Amino acid sequence: MFNRRELLLASAAAGIALQNRSAFAKAAQPSTKVNFEVPPHACDCHTHIHLPEKYPFFDGRVYTPEPASPEEMAALHKALGIERVVIVTPSVYGTDNRATLEGMKFRGDTARGVAVIDDKTSESDLDAMGKAGIKGIRVNLATSGVNDPSIGRKRLEAAIDRVKGRGWHVQCYTNLALLTNIKDVLASSPVPVVFDHFGGADADKGLEQPGWAELVEAVKSGKVYVKISGAYRLSNKAPDYPDSVPFAKALIAANPDRLVWGSDWPHPDSVTPPGKKPTDLTPLLQIDDGRVLNLLAVWAPDAATRKKILVDNPARLYGFS
Numbered sequence: 001m002f003n004r005r006e007l008l009l010a011s012a013a014a015g016i017a018l019q020n021r022s023a024f025a026k027a028a029q030p031s032t033k034v035n036f037e038v039p040p041h042a043c044d045c046h047t048h049i050h051l052p053e054k055y056p057f058f059d060g061r062v063y064t065p066e067p068a069s070p071e072e073m074a075a076l077h078k079a080l081g082i083e084r085v086v087i088v089t090p091s092v093y094g095t096d097n098r099a100t101l102e103g104m105k106f107r108g109d110t111a112r113g114v115a116v117i118d119d120k121t122s123e124s125d126l127d128a129m130g131k132a133g134i135k136g137i138r139v140n141l142a143t144s145g146v147n148d149p150s151i152g153r154k155r156l157e158a159a160i161d162r163v164k165g166r167g168w169h170v171q172c173y174t175n176l177a178l179l180t181n182i183k184d185v186l187a188s189s190p191v192p193v194v195f196d197h198f199g200g201a202d203a204d205k206g207l208e209q210p211g212w213a214e215l216v217e218a219v220k221s222g223k224v225y226v227k228i229s230g231a232y233r234l235s236n237k238a239p240d241y242p243d244s245v246p247f248a249k250a251l252i253a254a255n256p257d258r259l260v261w262g263s264d265w266p267h268p269d270s271v272t273p274p275g276k277k278p279t280d281l282t283p284l285l286q287i288d289d290g291r292v293l294n295l296l297a298v299w300a301p302d303a304a305t306r307k308k309i310l311v312d313n314p315a316r317l318y319g320f321s
Contacts, residue, residue: 034293043082043314047264058092063268066284085111087104087113097134114137141174153185171195199226201234225317232292260309264287265287267284
């Protein structure tokens, strides 16, 4: 739970933010109230912290987002009625997980984390991160223009091998089409595999796009989890993303016990505009997370199903008690 100081801070900030979205200059705050009863212990399973003044972004990044602080995140979740959070190290930090760990420390036992590692990350480093609440590692199967199925497969196999004795999971950012090449790896994995942002699906390509059937089948089998997160990544039909509905409903129908929800706050725009360099500042997207959370009631009209997605599944996957 938040301590008293953090609750007071978050409550005050959230109250201001709902009245005036400019209360925080950079990261989005919700302007729409949630229109369903959010169950106790609800979890936002995909967020990021950006603290570039304290922890500089790494030189190899492909974009440069604006800052996003633990205080801003606390205000967001106070406004949404969400208690728990999973903080994921974003690509702009490479394998530097310090901002993620600081965000987790701010939220105490209501936070868990997903780290990014490489071959230089020692077992003692993993031990320390585990004690701090890290519960998985993130691997990009298709990133920075790399869409070679054999490379994605090797990355996934190596990640599974690193965490298989820790009770952690492997979270994947992927091109949906790559799933056709890793079905056997998913089926035999000794640890949960989690796909973020609808597995990288593109709503414009419909439910017949390569890899979608494989993702649905993997969810149905119980071998993988999917984050129904970042609806604006799935669909370009803002602000209500109506073409996200059949994708979310298909996953829920397949297996509601293997889905979690995430805001993807603070909504970094990972595409550097033409004429700009990756080191040039790219503004965060201003997404109304209240309106986005309301989509969950469209995707899952049943309150018991929403409780699975917001509370029960995250508690099992991330080790909340």
